[in-house]
Amino acid sequence: MSKRPRFPRQWDWPGRQKIAFTVGVPFEAFEKQSQVNFVASRGQLDRFSLSYGDYGWKAGIWRLMNILDEFGIKSSISANGLAAERNPDIIRTFAQDGHEVLGHGWANDVYAKDATPEEERQEIKRCTDLLTEITGGIRPVGWTSPGSSGSEMTNELLAEQGYIWVGDDASDDLPFVQQTKSGPFVTLPRTNIFTNDIAAWIFPANPTSVFLENFKETFDQLYREGEEGCPKWLAMTLHSHMAGRPTMSNTIRRCLDYVRQHDGVYYARSRDVAEWALQREARG
Numbered sequence: 001m002s003k004r005p006r007f008p009r010q011w012d013w014p015g016r017q018k019i020a021f022t023v024g025v026p027f028e029a030f031e032k033q034s035q036v037n038f039v040a041s042r043g044q045l046d047r048f049s050l051s052y053g054d055y056g057w058k059a060g061i062w063r064l065m066n067i068l069d070e071f072g073i074k075s076s077i078s079a080n081g082l083a084a085e086r087n088p089d090i091i092r093t094f095a096q097d098g099h100e101v102l103g104h105g106w107a108n109d110v111y112a113k114d115a116t117p118e119e120e121r122q123e124i125k126r127c128t129d130l131l132t133e134i135t136g137g138i139r140p141v142g143w144t145s146p147g148s149s150g151s152e153m154t155n156e157l158l159a160e161q162g163y164i165w166v167g168d169d170a171s172d173d174l175p176f177v178q179q180t181k182s183g184p185f186v187t188l189p190r191t192n193i194f195t196n197d198i199a200a201w202i203f204p205a206n207p208t209s210v211f212l213e214n215f216k217e218t219f220d221q222l223y224r225e226g227e228e229g230c231p232k233w234l235a236m237t238l239h240s241h242m243a244g245r246p247t248m249s250n251t252i253r254r255c256l257d258y259v260r261q262h263d264g265v266y267y268a269r270s271r272d273v274a275e276w277a278l279q280r281e282a283r284g
Contacts (some may be wrong), residue, residue: 033046156180
């Protein structure tokens with residue numbers, strides 16, 4: 001006789017769906033180097049490396065937007081303040097189309113762990129004010145630090161400024177709520193290392209078939225757990241300057257096609273997941 005899986009946390013999704021599915025689109029800018037660096041030492045200016053990052057706003061983001069439009073999926077775009085300042089029309093378009101725009105630090109090669117609390121507070125405010133202005137008053141409620149390298153003060157500082165969720169964690173399959181001085185605050189763990197395009201492009205360089213296989217294997221296990229009464233959540237991450245390249249396009253379509261073949265999927269933005277977690281917490 002089959003038994004219910006041994007997971008300690010009880011969970012459910014709106015409509016009693018079997019699995020939640022979100023798509024994150026990092027839209028990044030860099031001061032000295034992007035994630036691809038062939039010759040320069042870390043911290044040195046590398047123009048080729050910066051040009052690799054520039055692919056995101058020149059071509060990659062548009063290709064990803066077209067693919068998301070094909071499937072009618074609303075994503076969460078993690079926007080560096082510098083990328084938003086340089087390309088406000090892209091941020092504005094995403095927001096107007098119903099995607100979530102969230103904060104992602106000012107520049108993607110500058111880390112909160114290296115800042116003082118007041119410096120970090122001011123950076124959060126700077127990014128928040130800019131994104132709110134560009135989107136016509138839609139204040140971001142989510143944040144992921146560059147490199148997911150938040151400080152020990154990040155959550156408190158974010159909650160203080162009206163945020164409800166952060167993505168700087170990799171400790172669970174599901175969202176969890178913590179108390180801050182400003183009230184309850186949601187962590188959306190980075191459970192998606194194998195469904196994050198950076199695994200195909202950077203650590204290490206894999207063919208796109210590996211990304212597709214990882215995606216299917218991950219989805220199948222989580223979907224099975226949902227069918228057995230323990231719903232989970234799958235996040236796909238597609239960097240505009242990496243997954244936005246033509247090499248990944250058909251693989252992304254195959255992944256999204258695969259999800260569409262299953263019923264009981266809760267298609268959501270990250271903020272929807274966080275808001276649901278807060279509602280569940282309030283219900284007790």
